[in-house]
Amino acid sequence: xxxxxxxxxxxxxxxxxxxQSRHGAxxxxxxxxxxIGLMVGLAGFAVPVAGADAAAxxxxxxxxxxxxxxxxxxxxxxxxxxATADVVVVEFSSFKCTHCRTFHDRIFPRLRKEYIDxxxxxxxxxxxxxxxxxxxxxIFLIARGALRQGKYWxxxxxxxxxxxxxxxxxxxxxxxxxxxxxxxxxxxxxxPTLSAAIAADFAEYAQLKLRGTPTFLVRKLGxxxxxxGALIEDxxxxxxxxxxxxxxxxxx
Numbered sequence: 001x002x003x004x005x006x007x008x009x010x011x012x013x014x015x016x017x018x019x020q021s022r023h024g025a026x027x028x029x030x031x032x033x034x035x036i037g038l039m040v041g042l043a044g045f046a047v048p049v050a051g052a053d054a055a056a057x058x059x060x061x062x063x064x065x066x067x068x069x070x071x072x073x074x075x076x077x078x079x080x081x082x083a084t085a086d087v088v089v090v091e092f093s094s095f096k097c098t099h100c101r102t103f104h105d106r107i108f109p110r111l112r113k114e115y116i117d118x119x120x121x122x123x124x125x126x127x128x129x130x131x132x133x134x135x136x137x138x139i140f141l142i143a144r145g146a147l148r149q150g151k152y153w154x155x156x157x158x159x160x161x162x163x164x165x166x167x168x169x170x171x172x173x174x175x176x177x178x179x180x181x182x183x184x185x186x187x188x189x190x191x192p193t194l195s196a197a198i199a200a201d202f203a204e205y206a207q208l209k210l211r212g213t214p215t216f217l218v219r220k221l222g223x224x225x226x227x228x229g230a231l232i233e234d235x236x237x238x239x240x241x242x243x244x245x246x247x248x249x250x251x252x
Contacts, residue, residue, distance in 0.1 A: 068124065069219070071207040075197065078143075078152040080112070081122035087115075087248050088122045090217040092205055094129040095139050095163035099235045100214045104160055107238050115245055125152075127198075128205035129213055135195075135202045139163060139170055144198055145188040146180050154179045216241075220248045 065072045067088055093100040115121040127143055134140065139159055146155040158177065162169045174182065188194050208217075211233065218230040228251050230244050 067122070071204050073200065073204075075200065076147060078125040078127075078147055079122065080124075080153060081116040082119040083122060085116075085119055085122040087120065087218060087220045087245060088124065089245075090124045090126060090219075092126050092128055092208075092210055092213050092215045092217075094127060094134065094213045095143065095159045096129065096134065096137075097213045098164070101160040101163065103214050103235045104156065107235065107241065110238055111241055111245075114242070120249060121245060126201050126204060128202045130211075132202055132206070135198045138167060140198050141189050141194060142170070142174060142185065144194050145185045148188050148194075149180050149184060151180050218244060218248060220251060222252050224252065 063073050064070045065074050067083070068090060072090070093104075095101075111121075112123070116123050127140055128135070139162070143152060143155065143159055146152045146159075155177070158173055158179075162173050174180070174185065214235060216230075216232040218232065220228045222228060228248055230248065232241070232244065
């Protein structure tokens, strides 16, 4: 099973989720690959193995986000939770993905209440997919525009609701929404830096060689400088996420 990640150890769980499919993957049973006690490596980047000094992978003058590491550059993202949280989760998600919406509606609210709000976990969302043409879709632009106004999380529910609907439904949503400033959004949609930010999201997704959305990269830098991480593919039951997060939180 190719993932783009070197595997030191794995926990595998297989189950089925009928009548839905991941965005960017054919309809199939849910699959998860969790990498525990592993420094996640990326093709083309010099990344130390578990136990190496973390400073080697995070030079002070690096362009990479110190909380996320390569290939994630320092830039504006949809982030929820304390920057001092012990664990960081990077969620790769698409508004056109039914599994992503199911996770957002059913699983994420509990994780937010139990882990993000208390300051245990910081949550980062990157909206992308396996289809590079999606980056030109209006819904990704609107999500980025809402982020610029500090309203990404407030708009997420509505964007998931119209993710698979027509462009007119999306336009109606924006027209009726009281959450964002329409004139400011329209100006942002004409700003080429907005499209560049979305292109960077898709580029990071492609560099990780992920197989579909949703995918969750979970990371923790221990006090001893060792990285611990987990890669969770597709939507999983709440208790699975809880087990992974609790295990990482217990890691020194």
